[in-house]
Amino acid sequence: xxxxxxxxxxxxxxxxxxxxxxxxxxxxxxxxxxxxxxxxxxxxxxxxxxxxxxxxxxxxxxxxxxxxxxxxxxxxxxxxxxxxxxxxxxxxxxxxxxxxxxxxxxxxxxxxxxxxxxxxxxxxxxxxxxxxxxxxxxxxxxxxxxxxxxxxxxxxxxxxxxxxxxxxxxxxxxxxxxxxxxxxxxxxxxxxxxxxxxxxx
Numbered sequence: 001x002x003x004x005x006x007x008x009x010x011x012x013x014x015x016x017x018x019x020x021x022x023x024x025x026x027x028x029x030x031x032x033x034x035x036x037x038x039x040x041x042x043x044x045x046x047x048x049x050x051x052x053x054x055x056x057x058x059x060x061x062x063x064x065x066x067x068x069x070x071x072x073x074x075x076x077x078x079x080x081x082x083x084x085x086x087x088x089x090x091x092x093x094x095x096x097x098x099x100x101x102x103x104x105x106x107x108x109x110x111x112x113x114x115x116x117x118x119x120x121x122x123x124x125x126x127x128x129x130x131x132x133x134x135x136x137x138x139x140x141x142x143x144x145x146x147x148x149x150x151x152x153x154x155x156x157x158x159x160x161x162x163x164x165x166x167x168x169x170x171x172x173x174x175x176x177x178x179x180x181x182x183x184x185x186x187x188x189x190x191x192x193x194x195x196x197x198x199x200x201x
Contacts, residue, residue: 007045010035015056019096023053023103053104054111061115064092065122072125078133078188086180093173102162123153133188143187155179 013035017026028049032039046052071084105112130145139145158164159175170178 003045006037006041010037010042010045010052011055011059014052015059015095018053018056018100018103022097022099023107028052050108050111053108057104057111057115060092060095061118063095064088065118068122069125072122072129078129078136078138079184079191081129082180082184082188086176089176090173093176096172098162098165098172102166105162119156120153123149123156126152130187138188140187140189148187152179152183155182 014031017031028039028042032042046055067088068085071081071088074081127145127149130139130148133139134145165172
């Protein structure tokens with residue numbers, strides 16, 4: 001097995017274990033034993049646990065962030081953009097457990113801060129989303145694009161965080177679905193239905 005295939009195999013197994021058990025309860029020994037490889041082989045790819053966790057996080061970010069950015073920049077109706085982004089985020093919801101996020105924030109605060117910066121960079125891209133929606137008439141006329149952006153950022157920063165999910169009042173998926181519904185039904189114009197032509201007698 002070549003190095004890239006071996007690295008992918010390690011990351012696949014690590015992500016699965018980290019999601020099921022959290023960061024604190026998974027050791028490098030556990031991972032090497034499950035993969036039936038020596039710790040020496042594991043350390044060739046990842047010299048310590050933080051390097052492994054960072055690689056897992058970077059892999060998830062590489063799967064989601066570029067896709068979100070493509071959706072935000074696409075020249076398509078904003079409702080289609082929203083659907084594209086919701087579909088992309090559903091991948092993240094399936095790939096990241098609340099326990100993993102909580103442990104990440106506690107055990108590796110520097111890495112968590114890096115993730116928060118990347119998340120804010122994506123959110124800033126929503127300014128174009130709201131401006132485009134206003135120009136196309138898809139944003140409700142009483143909604144100001146910059147205010148909408150700040151409201152969205154405040155919601156994300158105060159809801160989509162591990163401490164909130166740890167309270168157990170709602171899941172990550174329920175929070176994401178609620179935010180998407182608020183965006184679509186609270187800020188965007190409802191699509192007009194065409195009346196069916198009346199038959200002449």
